[in-house]
Amino acid sequence: MKQLLSASLVKKSLASHSWLGLCVGALMYLVCLSGTLAVFHHEWERWEQPNIEEGVTLAPEVLQQAYADAAQQIGETHDIVIGLPVGDSPRTTISADGEGWFVNADGSLGESINHGWAELVADLHIYLHLPHNWGMIVVSILGALLCGLIISGFLAHPSLFRDAFSLRGNGARMEQVDIHNRLSVWGTPFHLMIAITGAFFGLAQFMGLLVATAFYEGNTEAMLEELYGGHPHVEQSASVAQVSKALTQMPDIAPEATPFYITVEHPGEEDQFMLIGAEVPGRLIYAEQYRFTADGEPIDHVGFSDGAAGKQFIFSVYRIHFGHFGGLPTKILFLMGGLALTIVSVTGINIWLHKRKHRDAINNLWAGLVWGTPLALVAMAIIDLYVGVASVGLYWLLTVAVMAMAQWLNDEARTRFGLQCLTSAALVVLVLCHSLQFGWLTNVAANSMNLSFVVTALILLWWARFSWRREQGARQSSVAVAQAGRA
Template identity: 55%
Template sequence: MKLSLPAGLVRQSLAGHSWLGVLTGALMYLICLSGTIAVFYQELERWEQPQIAESLGYDAATLERAYAQVPASDITHHMFISLPTEEIPRTSISTEKTGWFVNTDGSLGQEVKHEWTHLIINLHLYLHLPETFGLILVGVLGALLCGLIVSGILAHPRIFKDAFALRLGGSRLLEQADIHNRLSVWSLPFQLMIAITGAFFGLAQLMVLLLSYVYTDGDTEALMARVYGAEPKLEQAAQPLAIGKALAAMKTIAPGATPFYITVEEADVPEKRFMIVGAEHPGRLIYAEQYRFDSAGNYLDNVGFSDGETGQQAIFSVYRLHFGHFASFSVKVLYGVLGLAMTIVCVTGFNIWLARRKHRDHWNNLWAGFVWGTVPALALSGIAQVIFGTAATAVLWIGIAAATALAQWWNDERLAKQRFEFAATGSIVVLIVAYTVKFGAAAFSSLALTVNATLAAIAITFAYAATRRGRLISASRSTPADLSEGRT
């Protein structure tokens, strides 16, 4: 298939596509890489605390006893009860500050600690910037990604006709362009879906502000109430939370739905307190329908994400669609593969810009350090957080900064790539070994073994790539006329 487009439009699209890619390449790389990992956040949360007993069973009376044991000083405006699911077969109670796993006797167990997983998620959602600003920035980047996809199609009229043309091992420019274009074509629907849903997440706050002037005369709270349901006006005496009664009622109210969380709203104001039971509806993309109950467990209403207006249902379907949390685990794996493809597209796009300049300078060094140094920096942050319990956000960014500085000092991007590949191998191996030593027998549970085996496979891949790159560097130095930078 060849698009028939005016030559002028093609040139303008190519120029726009190139500059958009250059301006957003580094941040897009971090977002795509962290998003690929974040698809598996449920598995990573369990991996961070493999010693926690797991079970799909729970007792409502046990939940009530556990909730009653939360110290009054720890009660916050919102409280959260996570019910066990196939993905995370653990029960926990959390405040806005901390959380505990629930023991079978209703006592509060170990604290919930998922900081490294949250580091990955927050990198994807906010780029570790202040949340509001970071979310908007990521949303803008999602919108720009839509522009990159459209301009990329317009800039390459033969992009679909050449869908299987892959020229490896020759000119660096042709090699990178072919990898970039082929992966872009093969994952085009996925990339467009991720770009649109990502833009929605990030720009939702701005959309609320704009839409409020259209539908509610600028009243954002009224608009949010129309979408997410207005808070019920309650007059009730302070009393223990009737969690069991609410869960029992769910069997009649929504017999086909599966409750998987409870949010206690106005938890610090007993007279206004009410519960939201979030329930998954099989075969639906919506994250959950929300069923609301007062403190005594009396049913109030449902918000309407399962049977309300089309817009409501669409809004609550964005999450599962964006992260691939629907259907079977194989969908997550597919998202992981396609997310990795998007990450490679980001890297090769910038590589094309570097190759077209036909000279090298500090940009070549800094890009090599940034891209290839991020992986060992992530592994080091995992060691700091999971093994030693040290806040690891600074470790990650210091590691990335150090990698770019080292690459500039070495002034040889081929050598920098090789050294960072070895660094990735070593840091991942250290993480696996230290994890096994720290958690002992728990490190050999099926989930922990699966994650560690995946990490080991990644380490082996980097070791192979580094060894191969070393041979090519040696060959190019001994016979520079026969082997160019494009082969490394």
């Protein structure tokens, strides 16, 4: 490969790779770290409210009564969503307009849904805590730039595959280079998949305009109608949607499908209708949607599972991007891939900082951001446990405060060591707070999350101690060499 690429192309690719990385480095780190955590979004939700009844499938008539009670309490709204227990989210919920409840086994409305911390992490990944329209576009552009980084990285390093298993530990910069390059090579298929699907989410609206112009004479409504099925024509029907009747017909309509949500569109209005979203075995689509009148009579299915190839791809992007397929093994693989991409983002900036051969505020602020972000997230989880609020403003206030502290210390090694130790301690405090708040749990997901916190705390503490000792050893060696040179 090295012979196929000219020295000029390699040099230009390296320059473009460096500038792209610098432009998106900090934002890419935040998106990658939060995305890694978001793989276990459903588990975080169960950890936040671990005492909710799980695995209880309500009888259709009980679910019908729960829906009627919720609809009366919610009042006028655009739609009401019923979440059915399935897979890694084994709870029944009813929600609308940001308000929702868990449903008890007897059909009564139980505890209010409060997933503040899980939503804080998801919002950071999808929108970077920006206004949603703009945030998704920014994150999608980062996905497109990541594609450019991957391609330029390969062109800039023609010997990547030859050196795929080399790792030099003699010198901070060379070690960072090797970690960056090795994880980039091993994770390329995963990184490209994440980059392409991530770019798709926010850029889909622009692609939609192009498709509408090319194939629908600019009529975006016609395009969306064909894609999403449009609004079905329904006659005046029951004032309260017959959720139970629609659900009981699903085994006959689609015996292989597993319903996991019901959406009542325009509840209480003359044109109301229902959507039942169901997982289809062996397919990556988020859901096939089966439509019913408010009286519970079947209308049709939208065709995400058996429609045009493009339609099927569009509705498979979500599961592919977040790893919500294949169960726990897939999530663990996505966790490892996400951590690798996070490390690649960090080491890329570290390499540039080492190449500058001088220090300034950027070094301090970068160390503060990298190690202050996990600490701020853990602190917000502790606050959310006791206050019930995960404030975006407070999260950023904590992050900025840590970065300011890093600038005041003016020592990257001390900053890293201090923040790693603080985060390790905060993780242990988080587990203790959770145990005090909820007591001994039978919730497997919550127990697994707490165990993962303890393991992470131990690994982080070990790494902090190891890195500090190595840093001090390197400094003493540098002093000894300088003294010998003066002698």
